[in-house]
Amino acid sequence: MNLARYCLTNAEPAPDKTALEIVGAGGGLEEAWTYGKLTSSVLSVAAGLKNTGLKAGDRVLLRIGHSVDFPLVFFGAIAGGFVPVPTSAQLAARETSSILSDSGARLLVHDGKTEIPDNVAVLSLGPQGIDFLKQYAPGTFAETAADDPAFLIYTSGTSGMPKGVLHAQRAAFARRPMYQGWYGISSSDRLLHAGAFNWTYTLGAGLMDPWANGATSIVYDGPRDPDIWPGVIEGSDASLFAAVPSLYRRILKYGKITSDSFPSLRHGLTAGEALPARLYNDWKVSTGRELYEALGMSEISTYLSNGPTVPVRPGSPGKPQEGRKVSILSETSNASLFAEANEPGLLAIHSSEPGLMLGYWNAPEETEAAFRGEWFLTGDRARRDEDGYFWYEGRADDLMNAFGYRVAPEEVERVLATDPQVSEVAVTAVSVRDGVSLITAFVVPRDADTFDLERLASRATKDLADYKQPKSYRLVEQLPRTASGKIRRQALISMKPSSS
Known part of the structure; x- marks a missing residue:
């Protein structure tokens, strides 16, 4: 055959x-x-x-x-x-x-x-x-x-x-x-x-x-x-x-x-x-x-x-x-x-x-x-x-779906984390309306006052395919984690941007 x-x-x-x-x-x-x-x-x-x-x-x-x-x-x-x-x-x-x-x-x-x-x-x-x-x-x-x-x-x-x-x-x-x-x-x-x-x-x-x-x-x-x-x-x-x-x-x-x-x-x-x-x-x-x-x-x-x-x-x-x-x-x-x-x-x-x-x-x-x-x-x-x-009930793991492509948050996180101005970063898909979710990056900056979002986005553009790139960024003071230190991705969705 x-x-x-x-x-x-x-x-x-x-x-x-x-x-x-x-x-x-x-x-x-x-x-x-x-x-x-x-x-x-x-x-x-x-x-x-x-x-x-x-x-x-x-x-x-x-x-x-x-x-x-x-x-x-x-x-x-x-x-x-x-x-x-x-x-x-x-x-x-x-x-x-x-x-x-x-x-x-x-x-x-x-x-x-x-x-x-x-x-x-x-x-x-x-x-x-x-x-x-x-x-x-x-x-x-x-x-x-x-x-x-x-x-x-x-x-x-x-x-x-x-x-x-x-x-x-x-x-x-x-x-x-x-x-x-x-x-x-x-x-x-x-x-x-x-x-x-x-x-x-x-x-x-x-x-x-x-x-x-x-x-x-x-x-x-x-x-x-x-x-x-x-x-x-x-x-x-x-x-x-x-x-x-x-x-x-x-x-x-x-x-x-x-x-x-x-x-x-x-x-x-x-x-x-x-x-x-x-x-x-x-x-x-x-x-x-x-x-x-x-x-x-x-x-x-x-x-x-x-x-x-x-x-x-x-x-x-x-x-x-x-x-x-x-x-x-x-x-x-x-x-x-x-x-x-x-x-x-x-x-x-x-x-x-x-x-x-x-x-x-x-x-x-x-x-x-x-x-x-x-x-x-x-x-x-x-x-x-x-x-x-x-009846579909969602993923059993953390993989995201970006316009038909499966995307692992860890791959996106690794690229963003190479920027020296990033202290920590976590990525997940956030629903913006019925049936539409955007890959969103939650970033803990090393210095919120000097943080350059365009520079971080440029790094994603250079090293990631377009469908893997975050379409939204949120600056946060810390990332939600479990007692063992794992990121709680569901908790990210409800996080509000930091006031700084």
């Missing part, structure tokens, strides 16, 4: 059928790729990468922004039997250096626009190198096995250090329960994803799944002002639209939306953040269309959802997709393994789930700690009602 071959050939699409469209403002077509051209180019990249001397299983770090080169190199690496390591274009050089070192990548491929560390110690291919890869004669798909490594993605860990999540070649095949359990997709669909190519949400829901069903994937490349999205959805003739809840909220607020808007759209899809019941109802009333939510994570992708076959209950991400073995484990160690109906507990997935990661990269102890017996602990708390619907 080869993940790239499965995605590009599973539906046996006609070679001249459109697989990918890149559209601009108003949904105007800027670039189009047929299945034949896309498959040929992916196999060319696979052959080119092999010619660099890479061996099967070698990691390839991708520092490519929002262009078609990203999926070409990502799927090309998998097609060749190598392991791509996709990264957000927003990462700073410091963050990239950490991932490069931890992954043990033997090749770095960059577009000349994204930040990369100075003096990279591995082979590096820039923009001309990418063009060179695409000019190779197409090779063949590597004969990889279902459990062979396919790709490695980095996500925030509870320690604040990004950790690698290694997925197998079977990962795309294991996404099949989403096809009807969430999307309701067919080969005639045109799925528009609002995210960038290098986001894992886009790679899965925006590329892997549409292609595996022989549908057309549409990706937007243009200004991100919220009022442009109705025109993009309508102009591209999208039948499905995928985004995070915060974008749906902004579309309703800034766009002129009625039930006559985007007539080709059948329904919307959302994941990455919890969908507030109020936002769902506002969208349904304004557009007359459904908005189907899914709950997932980097380690498995989505596993709970509502969709055409699972009626929406506003506020709930739905039920386990067909074939998924999902449960709520008791939070009390001396109690029975499973929680009772409507009892909050730890959301868990059985280890037999084929979409579950192979493990955390080079972290066997952390991988083992993520399981309770045969159950993988997602880090989320939830409850299940009598009808089988799951």
